[in-house]
């Protein structure tokens with residue numbers, strides 16, 4: 001059997017500006033109480049208009065490289081999960097490659113919305129097994145503030161900006177990525193989408209009609225989130241031949257505290273073993289899991305030998321999971 005790949009280092013970066021629920025009360029018809037009760041979110045970090053997401057992604061990547069004691073030149077591959085890259089093309093991964101000086105890497109972006117990080121981890125793991133890559137950077141970075149309709153209270157209260165990164169390398173023992181799973185169902189793409197693209201290119205008319213902002217049917221997305229994350233976690237546990245009791249920590253996608261608690265309950269996982277930071281960051285899309293992973297390692301919630309479940313869902317619909325032993 002080939003050795004597993006493992007996470008050698010993690011890092012994250014968020015913009016300094018914090019947007020509180022109290023500020024949102026002055027922007028749309030909402031209240032702090034509604035946002036906290038329905039989503040669990042108290043604040044989110046928001047990038048300054050015109051700032052480059054690639055800078056945030058690069059900062060997260062540098063921290064992950066430092067933690068992994070790895071130089072940029074050692075990186076063979078950079079994958080970035082994002083739907084809000086600096087430009088339509090080239091990929092943000094190429095921009096980050098230049099900023100890091102990762103001159104020996106191949107680099108590409110991956111579009112799986114909130115599932116972008118775990119899709120990236122799955123693909124990185126597979127390419128390492130087949131191409132012999134020794135050091136891979138998987139980054140997730142999103143600036144959803146750039147595509148939110150700030151007059152739409154249904155969506156603008158939910159999202160935040162941020163970036164997280166991990167460095168992968170071959171494990172020296174049987175620890176590492178024990179299993180992973182990716183899945184999609186395009187038939188529900190209209191539940192959560194941004195129509196701005198080649199079908200509706202930027203024009204005054206299209207921008208005025210909000211054709212470049214997020215559309216979401218929140219209640220339906222919520223329902224699908226529970227079903228798909230349940231499928232994903234079940235599948236990753238089965239592939240690793242583990243049960244929910246074997247998990248020392250579960251890090252679910254941080255979209256809504258009620259979805260997070262719902263998943264924990266379905267698998268009868270002690271709430272103390274379910275990581276939550278949605279209150280401080282909001283939903284940073286693909287970046288929620290690597291940000292939480294970095295925090296959990298830094299604050300001792302993950303210790304050597306611990307088995308951690310990662311599970312997400314997002315637009316597409318897409319859903320994904322991974323079991324990692326540290």
Ligand code: ACO
Nearest residue numbers: 030031034038114153154157218219221222255256314315
């Ligand atoms: N403030 C006050 N009232 C609001 C707000 C707001 N910000 N937003 C909506 N409402 C109102 C609605 O208009 C509705 O009013 P009505 O009954 O008069 O029509 C009422 O609140 C209830 O709306 P619901 O949609 O039923 O509220 P719900 O309890 O479902 O919570 C929420 C809404 C938070 C959006 C929830 O459905 C949810 O979290 N869904 C999943 C969203 C999600 O996770 N999206 C991202 C997933 S993928 C990714 O991460 C990119």
